[in-house]
Amino acid sequence: xxxxxxxxxxxxxxxxxxxxxxxxxxxxxxxxxxxxxxxxxxxxxxxxxxxxxxxxxxxxxxxxxxxxxxxxxxxxxxxxxxxxxxxxxxxxxxxxxxxxxxxxxxxxxxxxxxxxxxxxxxxxxxxxxxxxxxxxxxxxxxxxxxxxxxxxxxxxxxxxxxxxxxxxxxxxxxxxxxxxxxxxxxxxxxxxxxxxxxxxxxxxxxxxxxxxxxxxxxxxxxxxxxxxxxxxxxxxxxxxxxxxxxxxxxxxxxxxxxxxxxxxxxxxxxxxxxxxxxxxxxxxxxxxxxxxxxxxxxxxxxxxxxxxxxxxxxxxxxxxxxxxxxxxxxxxxxxxxxxxxxxxxxxxxxxxxxxxxxxxxxxxxxxxxxxxxxxxxxxxxxxxxxxxxxxxxxxxxxxxxxxxxxxxxxxxxxxxxxxxxxxxxxxxxxxxxxxxxxxxxxxxxxxxxxxxxxxxxxxxxxxxxxxxxxxxxxxxxxxxxxxxxxxxxxxxxxxxxxxxxxxxxxxxxxxxxxxxxxxxxxxxxxxxxxxxxxxxxxxxxxxxxxxxxxxxxxxxxxxxxxxxxxxxxxxxxxxxxxxxxxxxxxxxxxxxxxxxxxxxxxxxxxxxxxxxxxxxxxxxxxxxxxxxxxxxxxxxxxxxxxxxxxxxxxxxxxxxxxxxxxxxxxxxxxxxxxxxxxxxxxxxxxxxxxxxxxxxxxxxxxxxxxxxxxxxxxxxxxxxxxxxxxxxxxxxxxxx
Numbered sequence: 001x002x003x004x005x006x007x008x009x010x011x012x013x014x015x016x017x018x019x020x021x022x023x024x025x026x027x028x029x030x031x032x033x034x035x036x037x038x039x040x041x042x043x044x045x046x047x048x049x050x051x052x053x054x055x056x057x058x059x060x061x062x063x064x065x066x067x068x069x070x071x072x073x074x075x076x077x078x079x080x081x082x083x084x085x086x087x088x089x090x091x092x093x094x095x096x097x098x099x100x101x102x103x104x105x106x107x108x109x110x111x112x113x114x115x116x117x118x119x120x121x122x123x124x125x126x127x128x129x130x131x132x133x134x135x136x137x138x139x140x141x142x143x144x145x146x147x148x149x150x151x152x153x154x155x156x157x158x159x160x161x162x163x164x165x166x167x168x169x170x171x172x173x174x175x176x177x178x179x180x181x182x183x184x185x186x187x188x189x190x191x192x193x194x195x196x197x198x199x200x201x202x203x204x205x206x207x208x209x210x211x212x213x214x215x216x217x218x219x220x221x222x223x224x225x226x227x228x229x230x231x232x233x234x235x236x237x238x239x240x241x242x243x244x245x246x247x248x249x250x251x252x253x254x255x256x257x258x259x260x261x262x263x264x265x266x267x268x269x270x271x272x273x274x275x276x277x278x279x280x281x282x283x284x285x286x287x288x289x290x291x292x293x294x295x296x297x298x299x300x301x302x303x304x305x306x307x308x309x310x311x312x313x314x315x316x317x318x319x320x321x322x323x324x325x326x327x328x329x330x331x332x333x334x335x336x337x338x339x340x341x342x343x344x345x346x347x348x349x350x351x352x353x354x355x356x357x358x359x360x361x362x363x364x365x366x367x368x369x370x371x372x373x374x375x376x377x378x379x380x381x382x383x384x385x386x387x388x389x390x391x392x393x394x395x396x397x398x399x400x401x402x403x404x405x406x407x408x409x410x411x412x413x414x415x416x417x418x419x420x421x422x423x424x425x426x427x428x429x430x431x432x433x434x435x436x437x438x439x440x441x442x443x444x445x446x447x448x449x450x451x452x453x454x455x456x457x458x459x460x461x462x463x464x465x466x467x468x469x470x471x472x473x474x475x476x477x478x479x480x481x482x483x484x485x486x487x488x489x490x491x492x493x494x495x496x497x498x499x500x501x502x503x504x505x506x507x508x509x510x511x512x513x514x515x516x517x518x519x520x521x522x523x524x525x526x527x528x529x530x531x532x533x534x535x536x537x538x539x540x541x542x543x544x545x546x547x548x549x550x551x552x553x554x555x556x557x558x559x560x561x562x563x564x565x566x567x568x569x570x571x572x573x574x575x576x577x578x579x580x581x582x583x584x585x586x587x588x589x590x591x592x593x594x595x596x597x598x599x600x601x602x603x604x605x606x607x608x609x610x611x612x613x614x615x616x617x618x619x620x621x622x623x624x625x626x627x628x629x630x631x632x633x634x635x636x637x638x639x640x641x642x643x644x645x646x647x648x649x650x651x652x653x654x655x656x657x658x659x660x661x662x663x664x665x666x667x668x669x670x671x672x673x674x675x676x677x678x679x680x681x682x683x684x685x686x687x688x689x690x691x692x693x694x695x696x697x698x699x700x701x702x703x704x705x706x707x708x709x710x711x712x713x714x715x716x717x718x719x720x721x722x723x724x725x726x727x728x729x730x731x732x733x734x735x736x
Contacts, residue, residue, distance in 0.1 A: 028090035062131035158232040170222035175211030229258040270300035342395040362620030363573040376485040383523025389489035393445040402442025408452035413459035436482040449490035518617030519649040574626035
């Protein structure tokens, strides 16, 4: 300017933009036809093989486009609604060129050429997008992200059945019978595209045109349709802030993207964040005229391979595989793995070993007659409060590739299995999977198992043994898969485990549910000064954030454990060797004898049954121990460890409380009978006495044991001979 030159400034930018659509389409065409890696034309070859299979779809990776033309990729991310149709038309041009390379020359030879007919026969192509963009969470979607390309991770909780949407309507006029084709916009709610009000066909010569208003009717059999499906996506439980409800997003998938997911699968959806006007049938839902509901127009679906539940979809890099193979061959892996389970909890090594087995699981088998034998291991932790049961459950939820944590009191039968919902638009019933269905291929952690209502607990019987959930509600009869392990934590009847009572009185569960647990641990809070000191020191160290030097805390970190568990589950399914099978069968007979002996001594049926299911349980534990080291066969030392674990857990629970204070059961029963006769003689019907005076008379005066008196009162109360009043301080005789 100082030099007095003439400066020109480009204005009227709009004119340059007018044919930009065709330019952009040409750029896309160049990209699809010219992009190559190491001399191979990636998209051209992929398209050719897709067309031969009659798949009219192609996946485009945005990273490739960034490498080819960064500006073009930016346009797709910021304005996908306009760019994707251009990309699809470029793809259609390329497809026509590949199938009919001579088409341009033959076009001049007249309209009846077969090649031009064949060109029209190629349907519209669909582009699916794969991108490496950052994931957005549900709560980060706002007005600024509208009409942009976004990637959303989540869990599918409902996928509707396929419906057909018209893309082109074939209309016919009622008056003059002329036909007309009308394109329908591809937005959700675009089905309500208005038909033309007047017939615009030219009238025949010499005749007046008298078509009525709104003359057109739709000829459905000549319209063009595409498949569409609505999917309900819920944010993953670990993404939800504390105290908030998980949010949902409606996904709208079309053509080749339909039918790709089932409820329970974790996916990452790439799509255009758009809005639609909800149907105005219901005045409450329609709201204000300009208020619109958000949804995601899906352009690509990736299964979340880091947590995928289906075995084929897990992807491991060669370096990872090498690392896991070395880990499997390393010394003492089983003990190291068990020590890495919940390192902040002191001791309980056998329970941690059981949790390790539960994470790995045994091998599931399908017999020739179609019968399935489950491979998942169920564990019940039953014990005093304050023994870190819930902490262990929380840890398992973190480390298992697929997991759902639920608490007994807050779970109903429908929440655990499946609930029937009604679709607000179509008014049809559909199923929404509960915790057991969403955790298919993983672990369900149920806390406060004893606080569940009985009818809700019965709902998971079938899920624990047959691993299916059969539903017959609201006209829907179906069977859902629930191939999950159950890790349950419960308190005994009285809140704490009472040593004076038999296991049956402490465990208030039915035999039916107990037999479905492979291992039952009774966790007691024992008073032992040395142990208490160690635990106190351990807790202090945790709270002060410093670990003991001699403790290798969590040698294997959570992320690695998660990947290793999923690697073992997908790559290894051990089978029994002959020696192992021999050991197991002979040992099972011994276990049954042992239980029969305990039952004879106690003169009552054992509340924890040892059935054939328990033999299968030991087989499963042996298989899971072999799986930890990726061994294809179950060897005798695996069986020995599984028998030791089983004895420590379930057999220990069976035999606990069989003989107390040096008395055998027969002596105890004699004593109880004597006390009962004496009590009935002393206490007529309707009379009351204090509990303390009974203790003074029978224990201090006549030398009976306190346990025998307790037991006698318990039995008499069950028979409704006496009842306790006033906080169990007063005993009243109410019957014979």
